[in-house]
Amino acid sequence: MRHVSSDFADIMDLQVTEHGSDARIVTVLGEVDALTAPELAAFLTAQLATARVVVVDLDGVDFLGSAGLSVLFEANQQAGRQDRVLRLVCNSRIANRALEATELKEHFSFADNVPDALTDSP
Amino acid sequence: MRHVSSDFADIMDLQVTEHGSDARIVTVLGEVDALTAPELAAFLTAQLATARVVVVDLDGVDFLGSAGLSVLFEANQQAGRQDRVLRLVCNSRIANRALEATELKEHFSFADNVPDALTDSP
Amino acid sequence: MSLELRTTASALVIPTIRSVAADLAARADFDLDSIDDLRMAVDDVCAMLVRIAARDATLSCSFIVRADRIELAAEIDADASAGPLPTKSFGWRVLESLADDVSVAYLPGVHGEGGRVCITLAKGAVAVPQT
């Protein structure tokens, strides 16, 4: 687990789990804002470079601001360009509202939970 | 249940349950501060006027400031003077810390839970 | 009810500012979606202003809590190298989708040549259903 923090900062945790040779589950915990979004961007880019399916589990997200939405949006576009699958699991009310209120939801593919996200692979 | 609130305010809920003819359980929920403490004071005074044993359940308290501590302290003194029993149930970390940090804890009598508070009656 | 927050212009204080916004909205009985939207909008505004801040600038956020809405005016002294705010950016679009009546004003600079940049917005207490 990597823990992004400083002496005075909000906190985001990123965890990655491998599932077979070509799938990764990225679990995002905490607050995704201008401070922590760059770390998420670098992390997702790295996973998309090595895995065919990347599941991003947002269930533990407490804040998702425009910096974080932008990172997810770009990762999704990168996945499309590189013939990868990016799938969101998003039962966090806050993350859901962020995607809905900004009308970004339609751009993403979703699964109800992580097992579904992995078995649904096309 | 009485719900103390205004258009822009913090919120305290007070509930009272009768237990036999001479015991009352007062459940305090939410924030007890300068805004809401007077309501708690009036409530406790009224219960102590009619019941011999008053159990104050603080488990649902989210904030307990000096105004609230003062009300509890005075109610406890009133109980002593009038030969009543005031007993606190206090498993809320925040309420516990308030009583401990101010060294007021030793002035009160406590029970682990409401049933104990009622059966322990001297 | 009015509340002004003046802070060091740093991304490190934004979490606290957005918490204040959410706290005000919750206590003013905003619905959950509107609280979230305001929190995100305030985050976005502060991040945009901190990014263009002059050295040692102070970020000022003035909230006014009205019966059915909260208004924010956020201001900063901009760095001389900062251009106008990117109102076609991803972040600005997000802001416009979250808040009502978003606007930006450029005022003559009090300190330095970057001028003073002010973003104002309003947010109603009840979320409009998404179409």
Added chain:
Amino acid sequence: MSLELRTTASALVIPTIRSVAADLAARADFDLDSIDDLRMAVDDVCAMLVRIAARDATLSCSFIVRADRIELAAEIDADASAGPLPTKSFGWRVLESLADDVSVAYLPGVHGEGGRVCITLAKGAVAVPQT
């Protein structure tokens, strides 16, 4: 890191101010007891100042977040009828048991005859075990 809050002097804003204090302390990695103590101390300070406030006064709370402690200076223009703060009261004793280095200063009034009253306190990030 510094943060100043300027608000309408009303008991209605105190919940928001104490939330800011707790938020700052939590993000500065204070332990849970110290966060609680600071929240209570700030509540107490604000309540005492609001009680003596002149009509239409502004309550100002300046927080400074240091590596291992948070300092607060809270100020208000007092009403002409207000006497000195009751430093022997229950509330003041509570304050002294919760915070370190509590002090009060009376400054010449800028507006009105009540003068300006300032309470300062500090709170360390780690709670001292109760004896």
